Amino acid sequence: MRTAAAISIAALAVACASGPQTPAVFAVAETEPVKSVDDAADDPAIWVNAADPSASLILGTDKQAGLYVYDFSGAVVQFLPSGELNNVDLRQNVKIGGWSGDIAAASNRTDNSVTLFVIEDGAVSETGSFPSLIEEPYGLCMGVWSGGVFAFVAYKTGDLIAYRLAGPGGGEEAARVKLESQLEGCVFDDETGFLYIGEENRGVWKAGFDGEAFAAPALIDAVAGPSGVAADVEGLALYKTGAGKGYLIASSQGNNSYAVYRREGGNDFVTRFSVAPGEVIDGSEETDGIEASSANFGDAFPNGVFIAQDGFNAPKGSPQNFKIVDWRGIAAVIEAAEAGAAN
Numbered sequence: 001m002r003t004a005a006a007i008s009i010a011a012l013a014v015a016c017a018s019g020p021q022t023p024a025v026f027a028v029a030e031t032e033p034v035k036s037v038d039d040a041a042d043d044p045a046i047w048v049n050a051a052d053p054s055a056s057l058i059l060g061t062d063k064q065a066g067l068y069v070y071d072f073s074g075a076v077v078q079f080l081p082s083g084e085l086n087n088v089d090l091r092q093n094v095k096i097g098g099w100s101g102d103i104a105a106a107s108n109r110t111d112n113s114v115t116l117f118v119i120e121d122g123a124v125s126e127t128g129s130f131p132s133l134i135e136e137p138y139g140l141c142m143g144v145w146s147g148g149v150f151a152f153v154a155y156k157t158g159d160l161i162a163y164r165l166a167g168p169g170g171g172e173e174a175a176r177v178k179l180e181s182q183l184e185g186c187v188f189d190d191e192t193g194f195l196y197i198g199e200e201n202r203g204v205w206k207a208g209f210d211g212e213a214f215a216a217p218a219l220i221d222a223v224a225g226p227s228g229v230a231a232d233v234e235g236l237a238l239y240k241t242g243a244g245k246g247y248l249i250a251s252s253q254g255n256n257s258y259a260v261y262r263r264e265g266g267n268d269f270v271t272r273f274s275v276a277p278g279e280v281i282d283g284s285e286e287t288d289g290i291e292a293s294s295a296n297f298g299d300a301f302p303n304g305v306f307i308a309q310d311g312f313n314a315p316k317g318s319p320q321n322f323k324i325v326d327w328r329g330i331a332a333v334i335e336a337a338e339a340g341a342a343n
Contacts, residue, residue: 021228022257023336024276025329027283028300030310031074033319036064041320043087043140043235043289044307045104047119054298057122058307059104060322061085061289067106067117069124072297072305074324080117082126083110087140087184087289090119094149096167103168105151107137114140114151118168128169134159141236143188143195146211150174152195154183160197162209177207177214185251185289187236189263191244196220196267200232204250204259206267220267221250221259227269230254235290238263239304239327246294247334249306251287258290258308260334271337273330275308275323284323286311294327303327 034041040062047057057077058070063086069078090104102119113129114137132153139154149165158179163171185198188209195214197205203222208215223231234251241247246263247270257274261267275284287308294304304327313321 022255022272022274023333024274024283025325025333026278027275027281027323028326029072029074029324030281031058031060031068031070031322031324032076033313033321034060034062034065034068035319036062037319039311039320040064041288041309041322042085043309044291044322045088045090046291046293046295046305046307047090047102047104048092048293048295049122053296054300055122056295056297057119057124058322058324059088059090059124060309061088061106063109067124070322072300072324074321078124080124080126082106082115083108085115086138089140089142089151090117091142091144091149092119094144096149096165099167101168103149103165105140105142105165107132107140107153109136109138112137114153114163114171116165116168116171130163130169130171133161133173139184139186139198141186141188141195143209144190145188145193145209148174148211150188152186152188154186154197156182158183158199160186160195162214164211174211175209175213177217179205179217185233185235187238187248189238191240196236196248198233198236198250200234202233203229204233204236204248204261220261221269223254227259228252228255228257228272229259234288235309237290237292237306239292239306240294247292249290249292251290251308253286253288256283256285256287258287258306260330260337270334273333275325277314281323282310282314284308284310292327301326303331306330
């Protein structure tokens, strides 16, 4: 784990990495690498410590071995050898039947299941699982809607199944929807009831969900369209700035960048950015999973963070890890793009 020295916020948005139209930011911290080699790290999630936000945690999957738990300096605080976990997500302060607390779910390809975890007092523990109804659960995100807590699981077949959780140890199908080709990344907006889905070779989709069924998905942005998003479309994340407002972010793996859309309305495209190599910490390339949060995590991250899996960690040949970006750098990129659009 390496942490960058203080970097001025103005400097975060001046470099160019993936091309002249792609402004870059820099990671200010990175996690320790996963122990598995080659293609291993995949997807992060953020647990906010309400009592001490600076003591919040990052959950990150090693899709060959299990679940890592990091602090915000990037140090490993726990490892759970739970199997070949691909994607992970969590929800806090939820109630399921007679149980309440903070719960995480991960797609587990070892036994074709969804594995469940509870986070209590800053410690993560595995509490149970339920079977996936299609072989090889792949992408996964969580959501709270219509009185239920859901794990949405995406498959290479183009199917996506919403499983309603029955507690910290079980779940059953509530609804499903199907697109034409391989899916992975997804994110659910608990305030609007919209599920965003990444179809790797086609683009980003949006589908309404009422707890029992999906509305017909609508395409927000197509691969190779005007925004410049390039296959594969991978991780998706939300950065919330207020009621129904903020940004949707997508990993554009084919050109090592991240597309930013408005959270509200028709999810208009705003800009793209890349995470470039800095003096201390390398950038991120071929990113799978991403996460973002607008929580105040203390002096280092008062406006939140963006976290990206790094497909090529430096030095060359190193095991993969996750890069941590101060949101203020991304906010500067967005502000510049919005100012340019207004002129």
